[in-house]
Structure formats: structure tokens, C-alpha cells
Amino acid sequence: MQDRLDNITIALAGMLQAITLIRELTQTGKLQESAFKASLHSIFQTQPRDILSVYGGLPGIQLGLTNVIQFASKEAKDPLQNRYLLSLIHLQKKLAYSPKTLKILADRLKQVQKQVDYFSLTHPTVIANLADIYQTTMSAFRFRIIMLGNQRILNVRENMDKVRALLLAGIRSAVLWRQMGGSRLQLLFSRAKLKIAAEKILSQIETHYATQDLL
Secondary structure (H helix, E strand, O other): OOOHHHHHHHHHHHHHHHHHHHHHHHHHOOOOHHHHHHHHHHHOOOOOOOOHHHHOOHHHHHHHHHHHHHHHOOOOOOHHHHHHHHHHHHHHHHHHOOHHHHHHHHHHHHHHHHHHHHOOOOOHHHHHHHHHHHHHHHOOOOOOOOOOOOHHHHOOHHHHHHHHHHHHHHHHHHHHHHHOOOOHHHHHHOHHHHHHHHHHHHHHHHHHHHHHHHO
């Protein structure tokens, strides 16, 4: 998928998917496992062959694309989602101007990749280390994303580890979004185009599944 707007839309979907999973988890204690795995997968894709491979293919970003359509609808008003989205973009910008932090992040991810190979992508040890990477690297900046949700759920260490791992995934997608040409102005003035692009890509997912059913 070479179209610039498609690429921007997919990267935006990556951010919104991470945000949606965080909100699901902090409010209900549960999340969509396939989307969670795709978001974690994106963290380790530093030299992808194309943008879709960052999320393990089209189905991996389906939840996020649905969120783009909702985000781009004129009726949509979700202050908390907007706050999380702008926070991810803000942290990505700070990260881009900190070569030292970027190196620490890259080195730590190489170590965790070995754990992924040994255990699995969603193993608690892997998730705990991703959470620690987020805390360690983002502590270099005087900016915090305040999580809102069910306090009983937030008090569980494993849940907060997942939240922080998803924040790392969201920042990964924010990096990709910038690389593809994403800008904050698009979020304000190009929502209709983003919605059309997301609908078009989602239709390809539906076609993919329909073809699989025929095989």
C-alpha cells in the first residue's frame, strides 16, 4: 500500500488501537487479545518491509481502522481519546529530539526481543519488561500521561504493565505516523479524507476474510 494517505491512516489507526485497548483494559479489566498482540508486535518492527507488516498484516489493524472512522465522524466527541492521542504525539516529538533516549530504547528492545523468541510476545515477563522500558525512557521527559479508569483494575500490577506496554506501542505508531507525513493539522482539517481512507482499507480486510471463507 503505497498511497501516502493510506499510510498515514494506518499509522493513526495504530495509535487509536493502542488507546482503545488501554481504555478497554482500564475500564473493564479485559481487552481484545488479537489486537493487543498486533500492537505489541508493532513495537519490535524497526525495519519493516511495508507499513502493514508493522501490525502483522491488515487484520492486525482492524480495530484501529474502525476507531479512525469513529474519530473522523463529525458527531464524534471524545475528549479523553483526543487527550491520549495528543499525548502520544507529544511524547513522540520529545523522543525524536533525544538521541540518548532513543538509543536506550533501541538497546532495551533488542534485549526483550530475545525474550519474545524464548517465551512469547504476550508472556508476562515480556510485557513487564516493555512496561519497564516505557517507564525508564519516558521518565527522561517532564510529561506524564494520566490514566483514568477503574481504580481496582489500575491497582493490579499486571494491568498497569499492559497499559504501559500499549503506551509504548502507541508511541511506536506515532513515530510511524510522523514518518509517513502525519501532522496535527490533518487531525483537524482532513478528517473526511481519513475516514474515506479507513473505510477503503477496511473493505480490503472484509474481502480478505470473504476470500478465505471461499477457500
